[in-house]
Amino acid sequence: MHKKGINKLRKILGTKLYSGAMLMMSLRVVGVLALFLVTLYITNSFDSYLVGRYEFARSTIFVLGSLILLGTDQTILYFAGRFKSHENFKALFQIYKRILLIILVLSVLLLSIFYSLMPYFSRHFASSQDSIELIFKVILSVFFYAVAMLNIEFFRALGLQAKSELYRGLFRHGLLFIGAVGITFNFINEEVAEVFLGSYIVVALVTSVELMWFYRKRKIFAQNSPRITYKTLFNATLPVAVSSLGFYLLISLDVFFLKLYEDFETLAFYGIALKIIFLIATIVNTVASFLAVEIANLYSNDQKALQQLLKRGVRFIALLSSVLTAVIIIFSDWLLSFFGPEYVKASHALIILAAGHFLASLCGVTATYLNMTKKQKSLQNILIAAVILNALLNWGLIPHFGIEGAAMASAASVLFWNVCGVYLAYRKDRIKIYLH
Structure with a gap:
């Protein structure tokens, strides 16, 4: 039975894609398991208020980091494809x-602006002083977050996918786990949110040192290369920047709206549901990053091969997502109870999220396809519409339905933008990126 399942996967993907995807999937699963282990430790060792602060810091640095990165972490993959044949x-x-x-x-610009506005925030939002101070700490850390995420993607651009996944998952979450244990045993005099932010400083420094070593080892300084101007770089990155910011707003706006109407404890419950749903997103993102x-490369040279590649990819995604979604929906209470008995309050929210993200996963690698086929502007417009829809829905639903809203x-919102992306890909290129 096991061999039949393996053979089916290999047939769906093809031997080369199967081998590469399974390696990346295995490494990313290790990273996700590391995230869940550290989350289990945090939720069972710290008060839900402190867990909520951590979730708030996490969402905030994702949004601000996306703003600082300007989509450059994804654009460097585009340039990697452009220079791949020359190994430049x-x-x-x-x-x-x-x-x-x-x-x-x-x-530096973001830090200067926020620091100059802090007296105003302190006067007019005195009841949210803890949130203001936490945002300031996030801004102090955002440079290191951006460098860490850029370096992780740069490893992938250099063909070091395994190293990229290890830094993204096991190393990053391992640092947070060590920090959380240090707090528990009074070795570290900080809260879990601050330790989370500090972990990115370590990742940024370690990955930067390794990239410098790689640079010198390959004697890259001796190669001839075309000059890439800032204008060329901005033209390539700005559409991706808006799209990237849109993605992070879509996964963070609900957290910010919940903070407006609820407390840090509620954020903790909802944050755990989001982490479980992250498993479905992991499947899509892993296949997307590999493809x-x-x-x-194929978009300009061989559309028939591109269609086959996408067809195999989405079938692989659908197969794994369907199994995972069924487990999440059937065992939602049981899964949440691992994080603490009070986290079962997020059960209905988890089921709603699982259903929506499963349907979206059937659309395939929507964002990656649009980004890699020079449709960044169209993706940008779709995501702007999705963010507006998300904000309106959160504003209308959360006051009445809480975390279920x-x-x-x-x-x-996630289903909306994926369906729009599928329609655009078919209308423009006659390429079916959805399950078929």
């Missing part, structure tokens, strides 16, 4: 250095 690593490192400068300038450069808004 110097051109990639030239782009990387320019991106670092952009990140630094934007981080990204190949989509860019947030889940309904999230599920409807």
